[in-house]
Amino acid sequence: MQTAEIGRSQPRTAAVLVGAASLLLCMLFFAFDVVWDLWEHLGAGSGYGAGESVHLVFEILAVAGLGYGAWLLRGYVAFLRRETDRNQQTIASLRGSFEQVLTEKFDGWNLTPAEKDVTLLIIKGLSINDIASARNTAPGTVKAQSSSIFRKIGVSSRTELMSSVLDEFIDVSNVET
Template structure:
């Protein structure tokens, strides 16, 4: 907006000085004065052209960036949809594994909350049970899953997503 105001101001200076030069020529003003004012007209015209080009280039770049942003938004939406689909599939795989280990419904809930990173205290709060009950269920989960503890339990589900060391 500020650039457009400056461009308009330069255009006004250019036009007014141009008419002043024309008037000065008809009045027989000294040549040095006409040259001086002609240089002001020329400088104003050059500044106007450069400023208009710059405004035009920036406007094109802004429009290009807006277009890229729109495309990115669409891609992000598609990625989000892919992530939702992957999350659903992964949850199915996890639940299938829970069934293979023959976890009870309560143990499955505790196991899923552990995988989400909740502490035993947080799980007991979410499930409205005692923390001791959650710890006992976790111990039962570890036995059924044949793992040593919480970290190994979580790692069991993540290791397939890790790239093997070279």
């Protein structure tokens, strides 16, 4: 999952860097043009006509606008980095809480190690055949283990099992926050 996240974030990061570089290059171009125009006219001792004054004002506004855009972009990227860090911490906390809830539930249900494995795979959404393949057992064995798990937990289906675990996790998560 982290590899997929990295793969998706790299083009976005590159696009932001290209955008920022474009903003700064345009800003530098217009700033240089403003300075050049001022130097050229003031050095020659000539005044500005109405058209040249308007042109110079627009270039100054372009420099200011591009600078402001670059400043906003920098701030937004910093905000997104803080949000990403905060979200990763929340996910890590929730993942740890979920594992703790599962461990407590498994212990409370008196599941065998094999039943714990099957229960975890059921919660992950694997089919009976997929569970059998993952555990190198026959589908009939997984069905028997599933029946034993459902009986111990007091549920009659996969849906009820997942609902029971998620309800407990949500209750625990709400208490912790």
